[in-house]
Amino acid sequence: MATIHASSSLQALYRVFVLPTLSKSPPLLRRAGRQAPPPPQPQHQRPFSASAPHAVKTRAPEERAHKWDEEIRARLLYFVDPETGKREEEPRTRYDVLNTLNRQTHRLVQLSPDQPGNRDFIPVCKVVSKKEQYETEQRAKKAVKEKKAESNKVNSVKTLELNWAIDGNDLGHRLERVAGFLGEGRRVEIVLAAKKQGRKATGPECEGVVKRILETVGAVPGARELKPLDGKMGGFATIVLQGRAPGQGKQSDAS
Structure with missing residues (x-):
């Protein structure tokens, strides 16, 4: 009888103290007797970027003098x-x-x-x-472009080097280029010098070179001598020429 009473007492204590504890434990702990895994950590999210979006190239709005439709x-x-x-x-x-x-x-x-x-x-x-209207606008744009090109020619400077003792035929070819530049309205700077180890030109030869340069200028309508001979005859010297002004027409065939 004592054994039966002790067993009943143990079962009562088991129901009072042990079972409530087991019922509150996680299922995994009850089954496997292992520690519960740590709760999942929230994933790190990249903060919202407040930086400005990449600049997008857009066509500039058309500027017009008149309203349409x-x-x-x-x-x-x-x-x-x-x-x-x-x-x-x-x-x-x-x-x-x-x-x-x-x-x-x-x-x-x-x-x-x-x-x-x-x-x-x-x-x-x-x-x-x-x-x-489109054709008119294109003609206007072309006129502006041509005027700008003409202005660039007038303001551009071409430099040409000549030797005082230059051969007559070679001088003729060089002066043809000068006439072409002047006919386009360009400014031409002619640099005259003597070669260090070459033949030295005589006084009359130097004067002849300058004379032919001025004759070339006179043959181009509108061209002129902008700056006369500056330097030493037979040594280092420069002559600056200016081509025709815009609107005077093209170079005549007489040159």
């Missing part, structure tokens, strides 16, 4: 007859003009600048051909 904000406008080129007496509505316009080939252009604050302002507009 829907850019025109005035409700009424004076319309220029495309055939006669005369302004109509009665204004039209922008809506009516745009509705009768072939947008594929033509556009409405405002000719008169806006007058901010003037509520009674009615701009003058006309319809232009896109093709004709």
Whole structure:
């Protein structure tokens, strides 16, 4: 009887103290008797970058002197007859003009600048051909480019070295180049010198070289001697020539 009573007491103590502890333990600990793995650590996330995005190359907005189509904000406008080129007496509505316009080939252009604050302002507009307008713009760009090239020629300097004792034929070829530069409107600097170990030119030969240079200048329309001979005849000297001014025409065939 004592053995049965002791067993019952042990079972009661087991139920009171041991079972509650086992029920609160993690399943893995109850099954395998191992330590529970550490809780997963939050992954390190890269902070949001506040740096500016890479610069994107964009085409610069087109600058125009006149407004086109829907850019025109005035409700009424004076319309220029495309055939006669005369302004109509009665204004039209922008809506009516745009509705009768072939947008594929033509556009409405405002000719008169806006007058901010003037509520009674009615701009003058006309319809232009896109093709004709493009060709006109291209001609204008070409003219500006040619004018700039002409200006660069005028401001550019060509340097040509000559020996006082130069052969007559060789001098002729060199002066042909000088005439070509002058005909383009360029400035030419001629450097005259004697070779250290070459034949020394006589006084008349030196004068003949200078004379032929001046004759070349005189044969090119608009060309002139900008700076006369500076230096020693037969030694080191320079002559600066200036070609024709822009708009005087090309070099004549007489040279």
